[in-house]
Structure formats: structure tokens, C-alpha cells
Amino acid sequence: MSASGIQLNRVWWVGALSVLSAIVGVLIVRAIAMTVLPPPYAPGLAMIAIPIVLTLVLCTGAVVVYYLVARFAKSPVRTYLIIAAIFLAISFVPDIGMVAAPFPGAGWPYAITLMIMHVVAGFITVYMLVRLTAHT
Numbered sequence: 001m002s003a004s005g006i007q008l009n010r011v012w013w014v015g016a017l018s019v020l021s022a023i024v025g026v027l028i029v030r031a032i033a034m035t036v037l038p039p040p041y042a043p044g045l046a047m048i049a050i051p052i053v054l055t056l057v058l059c060t061g062a063v064v065v066y067y068l069v070a071r072f073a074k075s076p077v078r079t080y081l082i083i084a085a086i087f088l089a090i091s092f093v094p095d096i097g098m099v100a101a102p103f104p105g106a107g108w109p110y111a112i113t114l115m116i117m118h119v120v121a122g123f124i125t126v127y128m129l130v131r132l133t134a135h136t
Contacts, residue, residue: 005077006070014129023052026120033116062125
């Protein structure tokens with residue numbers, strides 16, 4: 001089954017692979033941040049489950065959106081890239097809010113780390129979905 005140049009039968013396995021890859025990418029950013037930033041660490045860095053669960057849930061949502069866009073949009077890749085860019089920009093809003101959060105480790109270094117995590121997860125997910133589901 002295909003829609004506008006996208007092989008829909010590939011979306012689910014590529015989606016699973018992209019979600020797992022995004023989790024690995026986020027954990028790499030987390031590990032680097034924890035070596036560079038001084039303790040105490042904010043909860044998103046201190047507790048490994050938070051970035052794993054959030055990446056799993058949100059990137060799985062991105063895969064579902066990709067499938068729906070691929071199935072129903074006239075120009076699915078273009079439409080999906082626009083949607084992904086908008087959601088990436090929106091994802092920065094709570095990160096910026098972390099700058100003034102009243103807990104140890106909060107501030108710009110933490111907010112920037114979260115934004116980098118979002119960019120890494122988003123890039124991996126979007127790139128893999130678009131590249132690995134296209135007709136060859």
C-alpha cells in the first residue's frame with residue numbers, strides 16, 4: 001500500500017526503529033550534558049526515566065501523525081515537515097519556562113540541554129521516517 005510516494009507498509013517498523021534511535025540520541029545528549037554541567041541536575045537529567053518515557057511517547061505520536069499525513073495529505077512529506085517544525089517550535093516553550101523554575105539545576109544550561117534533546121529526537125524521527133518510507 002502506498003500514498004503519494006510513501007510506502008505505508010514500512011511506516012510502522014521504520015517508526016519503531018526511529019523511536020528507539022531517538023531515545024538513544026536523547027540519552028547521548030543527556031550523558032554529555034551530565035559530564036559538562038555541574039550538579040545538582042534538574043529532574044529531566046537526574047532521572048533517566050523522564051527523557052526515555054517522554055521521547056517514547058512523543059516520538060510515537062510523531063509516527064502516528066506521519067502515518068495519517070502520508071495516508072490523507074496530497075503532499076505528505078511537505079505537510080509532515082511543516083507539522084514537525086511547528087511542534088518542535090512549540091516544544092521549546094516549556095523548556096524556556098524551565099529557566100526560572102524553582103528547583104535545583106534549573107536555568108539556561110538545563111533549558112538549552114532540553115532543546116538540544118528535542119532537536120535530536122525530532123531530527124532522527126523525521127529523517128528516518130521520510131527517508132526510509134519513500135518509494136525507491
